[in-house]
Structures are given as structure tokens and as C-alpha cells.
Amino acid sequence: MLDLDTSRRQFLKTSGALIVTFTLAARGAQAQVPPWLQRSTAPDEVGSYIVIDANGMVTLYTGKVELGTGVITALTQILAEELSVPFASVTTVQGDTNVTPNQEPTWGSYTVQHGGMQIRRAAATAREKLLDLAAERLNAAKADLAIRDGVVSSRAGGAKISYAQLLDNQDFSIKIDPTAPLKNPKDYTIVGTSVPRLDIPPKIFGKFFYVQDLKLPGMLQARMLHPKAIGAKLLDFDDAACRQIPGYVGAVRKENFLAVVATDEWSAIRASDAISVTWSAWDGLPDESRIFEYVRNAKVERSVVLDSVGDTVEALKGRGTTLQATYEFAMHTHGSIGPSCAVADFRDGRLTVWSPAQDCTILRELLAIMLQLTPDRVRCIYMEGAGCYGRNGADDCSSEAALIAKELGRPVRLQWSRADENGWDPKGPPALLDYRALLDDDRRIAAWESDIYFPERPMNRSGVTLLAAALGGLPAGSSKNIELPVLLGIPYALPNKLTAHLQPQLPIREGWIRAPGRIQATWGNESFIDELADAARVDPFEIRMRNLTDQRGLELLERLRQFAKWEPRGSRSRDSGPLARGRGLSYVKYELVRTYIGIVADVTVDRTTGQIHVDRVWVVHDCGQIINPDGLRNQIEGNVVQSLSRTLIEKVTFNRSAVTSLDWVTYPILTFPGVPEIAIDLIDRPNDVPWGAGEPTTSIVPSAVGNAVFDATGARLRSVPFRPATVLAALSSGSAK
Secondary structure: OOOOOOOHHHHHHHHHHHHHHHOOOOOOHHHHOOOOOOOOOOOOEHHHOEEEOOOOOEEEEEOOOOOOOOHHHHHHHHHHHHHOOOHHHEEEEEOEOOOOOOOOOOOOOOHHHHHHHHHHHHHHHHHHHHHHHHHHHHOOOHHHEEEEOOEEEEOOOOOEEEHHHHHOOOOOOOEOOOOOOOOOHHHOOOOOOOOOOOOHHHHHOOOOOOHHHOOOOOOEEEEEOOOOOOOOOEEEEEOOHHHHOOOEEEEEEEOOEEEEEEOOHHHHHHHHHHOEEEEOOOOOOOOHHHHHHHHHHOOOOEEEEEEEEOOHHHHOOOOOEEEEEEEEEOOEOOOOOOOOEEEEEEEOOEEEEEEOOOOHHHHHHHHHHHHOOOHHHEEEEEOOOOOOOEOOOHHHHHHHHHHHHHHHOOOEEEEOOHHHHHHHOOEEOOEEEEEEEEEOOOOOEEEEEEEEEEEOHHHOHHHOOOHHHHHHOOOOOOOOOOOOOOOOOOOOOOOEEEEEEEEOOOOOOEOOEOOOOHHHHHHHHHHHHHHHHHHHOOOHHHHHHHOOOOHHHHHHHHHHHHHOOOOOOOOOOOOOOOEEEEEEEEEEEHHHOOOEEEEEEEEEEEOOOOOEEEEEEEEEEEOEOOOOHHHHHHHHHHHHHHHHHHHHOOOOOEOOOOEOOOOOOOOOOOOHHHOOEEEEEEEOOOOOOEOOOOOHHHHHHHHHHHHHHHHHHOOEOOEEOOOHHHHHHHHHHOEOO
């Protein structure tokens, strides 16, 4: 399985260096590992995921990566449980294109749901194989054997044998058996327990090894000179002043790509300030103050019906009251707390890149195209950065580091600045949503139609051209023609139709952020049903439950109603003073196929300032089988806090040339005083499959807060974010556009 003359056993002798390098290693350890080193990465082979050494220690190889969400802890629990080994005996190698299986990107809340189940099946297959071997060695019936902590023994007592003895340094060179029996959840001792996260202690005590910490022998430091305007051309540069800086090595230019390189980071920073650069003028961006007019009038490349139930055209002709509304969702940046960083090394015609990218496999493919290398000559190794929840600047920074390293033939570390990150990471695009519905004479929803306007290309992970390729005029990976994720529609049983109008992307590079498409669609869906509830004079819980046939969803809503101690809307009068308090409800079955969530938000609105404070958020969450309850709570809390920031504050600003929200002053985010109390009720279904939790709660926060503001003040907010000026305008007019 290994390249050249390297055997599997020789690989395992060096794997300790690999493991610690990718997690908490001493600096520079990876440089000792040959960049051509490989092992089997076939996703249907047990040996691609699991190795057991002579001491019984288990190594899990996974293509899924730790973005700060605790998934590596959960995946380790899944493996340890199904393989019947101690949790402490498992170490993990993640996201290395030469040694880990391709399990698709770490995105979409699929890490546990898909990647975890691949690992569970691999572990179950391995366990059954080991039981077969033990039955032969112990001369016993397989049904009479039991496993505990990686040791197989007869249930009647007597002889026993360890996994390490059974394998005797052999590989798991077998295919994953999709029919291999899984453990009965009633026998779980690891899955379903709140195992402390593996990565938190070293992060707290300053011992964690981030990509920013990696050092290679002879490594240079680089800084980018990105264009002053998005479409500007590099006319000229003069680095004479840079040559006076000790440690300055030189500049790297390729068309509109320009970087300075030095032997130390501070010299590179000084050189980036000292260099004189002339850019052409460019002013091709739309007027930011009229961005939604731009979206409304932009060319539609194609329209796709994403959801259709019944005949809405005919139903809308019926008797009753027609309601219409338009909702807007602003452009957001990822705002990773630490700017992107990557390290690249090009030697002997092979490229190795250490990157915090969500999918090193896609990154490898795009880098190979950009630098005109075959994919087997590119190795991408995941190292944790500052987290992303979407296509932030990690891939682009990695591409720039790779280009510099190839041009110089030396290892290079590229650290982006905050302005690089906020100015050049792909943005979550603006979205516009139109709604029409009919309330019949019995005040029931007779029909519902909605239209959503947003760009198509960012829905594809590889749809964003690597920045180095764009600036350097280099070959770029082509965007695969994949269909939009379907089911952005409503979970309610009534005639409804959702049409997506897909547009070209803005001149600003666009790439999805957490809960792409779903946060925008659910913001509109759950706000509009709240409007219908008010028009029909029906309680928000009642109108949802009246139109819901999914028993699991009904159970969750009833549980939420009790958990939050909900009082029917209208049972109390609105506050008449400067501070108005209200409660808002939002519900979703994520993508209409998985993970049920409902939340109630309690808010206080200051009528004099327009300031909204979210006091408490009540969450009931059903994602099926829970792997790690504490880890799940962490995820939900993170969803709420990040989404509140996007709901109340965040908004990309730009002029006609470039993004202008380049720091935490111009792009503020939620701070600790704005974090609400978060109460969580988890519904565990140990006999069901586990679903994702990284995105779903995100999708219902904006609508819950907006609905709470309406409950408090009678003013309807229809444009995210809910900044004070927007709120004051809504208070003065009774609604906000």
C-alpha cells in the first residue's frame, strides 16, 4: 500500500511523529516525514480507518477534521465503542490526503451522520473479523466469546487473547461489511456519555499546536499585497525600500499576485508596509445602500422549483385574505477570530501544504490544477486554525502559500492580516425572499408560495476559484454542476411552492457560511408564518401544530411549549414603557429530512435606542442518537451565539471598489455582554441514527428573535441584521424593510 520502498510497518514506526504533528506536536516534526509517504485511503476498506499496533493502541484515520466543534472526540467515542477498546487507547490522524480516507468535506452537519457511521461500520467489521480469529485461536464458538477493552475471552472464563495478539502485525485488509452487526445501544458505555473534549485542555493551557505554530527548517515568512480594488490590475511595484530591511528576501509577482518574503515574520510585515505598489482603478461593485435592489434586478440564470406540494396557483384564487411580505438577509463575512495561515513546501517536484481547510481533498485537486501538477504530487495536511463554518480564507491563503513556495523552491509560511481575511475571504451572499399566502374564511392557511433570489455558484464547495489562481492568471478548477441542496421549504402540510431564482455571483467573491441557504430560507419561512398567525389571530404554537403532521415534530413543539413555559400570545398586554419584552418562536425540521429543533427567544427592546438584548433562548433539540451530550450542548450554544451575532450586528460593507469592513470596528461581532442565558433540552433517541447538529440551530435564530421583537413591540423586522437604526425605523412605521 505504501509508495516506493516504504512498508506499512516502516510507516507505523514514523506514525507517532505524524500523529503529534497533526495535533500537539513539537514544532517541525513533520519535516522529518517524507512528503511522498502514503497508505491506503480507500473509503471502503477497514484498514484505511483503523490500525492496531503491537501494544494494542488504536489509530483512527479520518478524513473529517476538527474545526473547533468537538467532532474528533465524538468520532473517537464511536470507534472506541464499536470496537470495544478503551477511549484512552485511541489516537487520531485527521485530514491528510496521503494517509486518511476521503470522507468528503467537513461541512453540512454530516461529520457524525455520515463520516461517523463510516467509522462505526469499519469498526464493526473489524470487531467481527477479530472475533472470527479469536474463535479459531481459542477453539471456541464465536457466540461464546466476549470482548472487553480490546481483549477477547470466553464467557465461561478461561483463555483470553488481545487484539494485538490476534492481528500479529497484520493489516485489516478487508472491505467494510455494511451488514456487520452493530452493538446494541443498551450495551453502550462510551457513546451517549459526556466524554471531555480531547482538544480543550491543551488549548486552555497554551499547549495546542496550530498551523500558525508550525516551523520547518529554512522556512521563510511571507505577506500578501492584495489589490486595493477587487478588479484592480498590478501596474508596477518598487521594493527598493524593502531592501534596507534586515532579513528581506524579495518579492514574488505573477500578474496581479504580489507577495513579499523575509527570513522572519516582523521583517515580512515591515516589507509589506514599505513596498511601493501601483494599482489600476476599478469601481465595478454595486451601490451598497441599494444592494437588495441589485439582487432583485440581477439577471436570473435559471429558476428551479425546490419544493412543491399541491396546486398553489389554484388555491391562491380562493376566498379569503392574501398576505405578502419580502425578507432580506445581509451579506456576511466568516469573521474567523484568527486570520488564515498556511505553510507550504515545494521540493523535488512535489508540493506539501499544511492548511486549516475544511476539505484537503478538494484543496489538493484545485492546487494540482493551479500549479499544473498531478494530484499524486500534491499532499495537503490538515492543521487546525481559527475555525471557519464555511469557505473562509483558509483555502485561498493556502493557495497563495503554495504559489510562493513553488516560485522560491523553499518552505514558506504565509500569515494573512485581519484586513486580508475580512477583505478577501468569500462572503456569504445577500438573499432576497418573497412570500404570498392565503388565509381562508376560517382563518386557515389555504396556500403558500415563496421565491428566493441568490447566487448559484457558492452552493458548490469548489465553486470559488482559489485566490492565487485568480490573481496570478493561473488555471482554476472548474465548478462542478451539482444541484442545489433541495428542501429549503416549509415543514407544514399545506399547498406550497418554493422557487429559487439563481443568479450570477456578485463581483465580491462569494462562498457559503454556516447553514448555507437554510438560515436565509428559514428566516423568511418562520417569520412569515408568524405574520400569518398574527393575521389569523392564532397563537404561534397553535398555527404550527395545526399545520404539522409529523409526530416527531409535534412532540418536540409540545415539549418546547412546556419547557419554555409559553403563555399564548395575546394573554398579556405589551409593555408601554421604554423597555418592551417579548417572546418569539421558531421551528424547523432541518432540510425537511433530519434534526428537529425548536427555540423560544426572550428579548428586551429599548424603544428609545432601538437596541435589542436577547435575554434567554430556550432550545429543544432532537438529532436522534446523541454521541456526546456535553459536546452537543457546546454545538447548540455555539450555534445560538454565532447566529445572534449575525442576526443583530453583522453586515459586510463596501464601496464601489472593495470591501470596507476590514476590522472589528467596521465589522463588529457579538461580545460577552450580549450572550444570553441558553437553556437546552435534549431529546435522545439511542436506537435511531445520529443526525447532524453543527448547523440546524443556526437556521432558526433570526426568525425567533424577529418574532420576539414583534411580540414585544408590534413592529415587524424584515431585514437582517437588526441594528438599532433598523429597529427604530420599524418602531416608527410598524414594520421594517
